[in-house]
Amino acid sequence: MLLIRLIDLLSPLIAVVAGIYSFKHLDKTLKLIFAYSVAGICVEATNWLIASLGIKTNTPGLHFYIMFEFLLWALFYMHHLKGFINKKYIITAIVLFESYCIVNFLLIQNLFSYPFTRTIENLLLVFFSILLFAKIIVEAKIKKLALTPAVWLNSSVLLYFAGNFFYNIVFVYMLVADRVFLKTTGIYIFGLFNFLYYAGIAIGFFVQRKNSDKKLPARTR
Known part of the structure; x- marks a missing residue:
């Protein structure tokens, strides 16, 4: 268990270190994700x-963190899906989701219950991720996918939130009675997805720095 907690703490730290190293090269959307990574390490430390x-549960904070997380990623996708999806649809999704989150913890679920909104968030972000890959394929403007920061971040989102959806459905809802399994195997699987998620974000930051360095004019001797 200590190993998993250490991995959960160090995973966002990888992205934060990469973000600090590459910060001056990051655009506005990547700076949003950097702020998200900083929040991630603060949450894990907490x-x-x-x-x-x-204290056995952190679910009250999770209700609010989900709202913050979805907002930042939705803004990221609103920028990158420009010209492919009208931004009013993403804005509508943001307003509806955030409103539902508030209604959920005020009127539907207790703050100490695992939030149903997590599953909805997973589905929405997986959908946005698929849309971005569809845009990349349709436009065919990117010659080398591995040299595009948005591709790394989008791949991380697809893997993490699809995995999170599976985790929620199978381990939280279907196997809720098997607490021992939920606290062992389920936690290790989530820890793996968490590490891959932040590693992908970190690579995206490094790729952005590398691309920016290539664009800089050579120094005169």
Whole structure:
């Protein structure tokens, strides 16, 4: 269990270090994701502290973190899907989702219950990710996918939130009675997805820096 908590803490740290190293080369959308990575390490550190104090659940904070997480990724996709999807649809999705989150924890679910909104968020972000890949394929403007930061981040989103959806459905809802399995195998699987997620974001930051360095004029001797 200690190993998993350490991995969960170090995973966003990888993205934060990469973001600091590449910060001056990041565009506005990548700076949004950098801020998200910083928030991620703060959340993991808080979770560690909560666990060390003997508090068994962090679900009240998760309700609010989901709202923050969806907003930042939705803004990222609103920028990158420009010209392919009218931004009013993404804005509508943001307003409806954030409103539902508020209604959910005020009127539907208790703050100490695992939020149903997590599953909806997973589906929406997977959908946005697929749309971005569709745009890339249709426009065929990118010659080398591996040298495009948005591709790395989009791949991370697709893998992580699709995996998260599977985790929620299988381990949280279907196997909710098997607490031992949920607290062992399920946590290790989620830890793996978490590491790959932030590693993909970190690579995206490094690729952006590399691309920017290539565009800089050579120094005169």
